[in-house]
Amino acid sequence: MSEYHVPVMLAECIEGLNIKKDGTYVDVTFGGGGHSREIMKHLGPDGQLLAFDQDADAQQNIIDDDRFVFIDQNFRYLKNFCRLHGAIPVDGILADLGVSSYQFDQAERGFSIRFDAELDMRMNQLGDLTAKDVVNNYTGAELHRIFGIYGEIQNAKSLAETIVTARLNAPIVTIADLKNAIINRIPKGKENKYLAQVFQALRIEVNQELEALKEFLVQAADVLAVGGRLVVMSYHSLEDRLVKNFIAKGKFSGEVEKDLYGNNNRPLDAVSRGAITASADEISNNNRARSAKLRIAVKK
Template structure:
């Protein structure tokens, strides 16, 4: 089964498979199906094992229907509810979990989804287009103070307060409905020569808020130690520091903040052991094929036996 590279090129595919240390008879979960590139590659390594793949995106669900394998089950749901949905299928523990965070090339390249600054479309940005608030609702209904907070926290904009107030002023004259509406409202705040980076940060902040991405990530990570069988692997690929930081902290200490807890004898109490001292990054050959891999950081952890 060849990956559908028209839909999405899987990042660090070989490294992800090696990180999972796949047992052909094991049970695995790909919590971010996307275009199915990682899923197809995992399935090729299974004999009697089984793979459960999650995705809440309707386009991903349609893509999953192209996979005809008795070893495969697609779950059309948000991976924040991983334990609940696996329980429905009678699965209590698995041998490996893969999470490729961020958005797929398909989502970025589909104008009407509203993820990309390259096209004009409605400001949507929802991973699940059937539920939740859109980016347009956030831009038009959030207070300037709340917009300031999300642009500062999630977009890491130095001029987050000015950007928030510019949006608040612009929407008083006209509802901000499209990508171009938003870009026009913020055009004067984009640093000369760095316009693309500026708008990418604005869009990142809105996308994270729309989809509660960091909250979803934390809810997911907390469930992984219980779900992993002894020696089970957790493989997580992130694309910016806001994602990588909670992954790094959770693997290091089992928590998102604070130091590792210790027992009475001074032994560290943490559910997972890091396999990678530093995050794995794509090699130069992959970067030439797939520029999106440039920001990817892969972390691998294992549950103690």
């Protein structure tokens, strides 16, 4: 597991869940199993942990314990599978969003700008859409949209136009092909940051990450028991904004709705004031912790 992925803010996540020995908990981003193993340590013989992961590679880390149930699905199906396993309501839900260190380090998966490989970026390796499909088949307007919204790239329109022109000569198949195609659009001295934004935009589109996150958050509020905890860690502002808004307002945009008596009509209350960030020591030992933001909420 340690080679697969080092969990970020592990102690803070476990504290946020406020685990009861006989409770039912869900880790919706199992990955290397680091968070799940720590949760299991706090459960008694009557406790239960369900773990979701859509990446087949995560199954190599499955925990051999009768209290543990592995579900090979995207967390957007949280409610259906909790119901299937008779696990509603649950006492706590943990989500560690984004790509695992393991996925970044597998060159052939196409997640990292450090390697050359085919443009893939599927978290679910059985998924139909790849980054190669997006780059070669999306219209200029569609590429402009995803680079502007998901990558927050300043020159998103000219970047999209450059890709559309480049693919007329030959398909853009590999990471190197993409880098070569857009080299004149990359700001000097900011190559790594810019490419990271391009890759983030493609990855979010391929995996429908923001749509899945919205569906998950709404379902999490439904399946939690009163007093149950939601613990979510995100790594970029798009995810964190959705989590922050849903906890504060019970929705993703607009103002919080009120009931007939003027009370705020939202299912969750924030436990932490603002986002929790990693300590300087943790960041020095695990660079991935640098951008992590942890938010904790309780079901009203």
